[in-house]
Amino acid sequence: MMSCSWEAISKVLFRMNVIWRNSVSCLRIRKVPRRYQSGNHPVVPLGSRILTDPAKVFEHNMWDHMQWSDEEEAAARKKVEENSAVRVLLEEQVDQKTEQKLEELSWDHAKTSAANGFSRMHCPTMPEEKNYNKKRCGSSDGQRKAGSHFSNLDSKEHRKGPLKTELFPGSNATFRILEVGCGAGNSVFPILNTLQDAPESFLYCCDFASGAVELVKLHSSYRAAQCCAFVHDVCDEDLPFPFPDGILDVILLVFVLSSIHPDRMQGVINRLSNLLKPGGMLLFRDYGRYDKTQLRFKRGHCLSENFYVRGDGTRAYFFTKGEVHNMFCKAGLDEKQNLVDRRLQVNRKKQVKMHRVWVQGKFQKPLHLTQKTSKLVF
Numbered sequence: 001m002m003s004c005s006w007e008a009i010s011k012v013l014f015r016m017n018v019i020w021r022n023s024v025s026c027l028r029i030r031k032v033p034r035r036y037q038s039g040n041h042p043v044v045p046l047g048s049r050i051l052t053d054p055a056k057v058f059e060h061n062m063w064d065h066m067q068w069s070d071e072e073e074a075a076a077r078k079k080v081e082e083n084s085a086v087r088v089l090l091e092e093q094v095d096q097k098t099e100q101k102l103e104e105l106s107w108d109h110a111k112t113s114a115a116n117g118f119s120r121m122h123c124p125t126m127p128e129e130k131n132y133n134k135k136r137c138g139s140s141d142g143q144r145k146a147g148s149h150f151s152n153l154d155s156k157e158h159r160k161g162p163l164k165t166e167l168f169p170g171s172n173a174t175f176r177i178l179e180v181g182c183g184a185g186n187s188v189f190p191i192l193n194t195l196q197d198a199p200e201s202f203l204y205c206c207d208f209a210s211g212a213v214e215l216v217k218l219h220s221s222y223r224a225a226q227c228c229a230f231v232h233d234v235c236d237e238d239l240p241f242p243f244p245d246g247i248l249d250v251i252l253l254v255f256v257l258s259s260i261h262p263d264r265m266q267g268v269i270n271r272l273s274n275l276l277k278p279g280g281m282l283l284f285r286d287y288g289r290y291d292k293t294q295l296r297f298k299r300g301h302c303l304s305e306n307f308y309v310r311g312d313g314t315r316a317y318f319f320t321k322g323e324v325h326n327m328f329c330k331a332g333l334d335e336k337q338n339l340v341d342r343r344l345q346v347n348r349k350k351q352v353k354m355h356r357v358w359v360q361g362k363f364q365k366p367l368h369l370t371q372k373t374s375k376l377v378f
């Protein structure tokens with residue numbers, strides 16, 4: 001049974017890499033000039049389109065494993081210093097309730113677009129596009145009543161304590177996955193497709209926006225027998241999940257953590273760590289420091305160091321490898337992979353080059369409680 005489970009997780013990992021990049025293949029590092037390859041290559045390459053001739057930079061939209069020059073990094077650092085020089089005053093920051101109402105209205109509009117032909121099966125090339133700028137924390141009536149989505153659960157009992165084994169969705173499964181911040185399901189349905197030949201598997205998916213969860217449930221490929229979509233605010237420490245702690249094999253945390261206030265990030269990771277079973281894996285991907293998204297912010301949008309607010313009220317934090325390592329280490333997880341994915345995005349029409357920076361990691365819950373986690377990185 002264990003071999004079957006790891007076969008399933010391998011398929012999920014592969015599928016997620018397909019979503020993040022249209023193809024995954026082996027990279028022959030020795031044939032790539034050093035100037036054009038990343039200084040720290042991942043053990044498993046994320047892409048294979050390598051720029052070997054600068055004159056051909058505009059022949060493709062994206063190049064993998066780019067290494068910045070000292071001048072490029074200095075320019076990026078200067079740009080961040082400039083756009084963060086003016087901070088948003090505390091009294092001018094929109095409160096969470098107001099932001100939540102705005103986002104719910106946005107999802108109502110998205111739902112209307114879906115009814116008019118919006119394709120929810122689209123899997124974007126750019127990984128953060130599946131975010132839809134909605135993966136943020138807050139509170140709402142829909143979130144507080146998450147248990148009411150399941151007809152066999154009483155919301156008051158759901159609040160009181162752990163669910164009974166025979167009641168929670170997916171209780172008969174032997175391999176369970178949770179996607180946090182599922183949006184409209186751009187990852188949910190490819191994963192369900194991968195798991196359709198593994199009846200012992202079950203997929204949980206949650207999102208802060210009730211409209212997003214409704215879109216997932218209305219999709220023709222949604223299978224309640226193998227998937228449970230629910231509204232949830234991962235920042236609410238008192239809001240339980242519709243399943244017990246310590247049962248998950250895999251958690252997907254993709255472009256979600258960056259939208260949460262830095263003071264709350266550690267609490268979210270700690271909570272997710274508790275959901276994993278020993279040996280379970282958390283897969284992380286999010287914005288990296290000096291990504292072009294950070295560089296494009298104007299003055300007056302910086303909330304705190306490396307934390308910004310967009311015009312629509314959604315927020316974005318930009319991580320370093322060390323920060324990511326420390327947070328997951330403090331949550332009791334062991335680092336299996338932690339890399340900076342640097343790419344060069346090209347606008348061939350405008351002849352513009354833009355550096356993309358993402359941080360990607362795999363963190364595992366120790367098989368034994370006595371197993372020591374990695375040391376903190378400063």
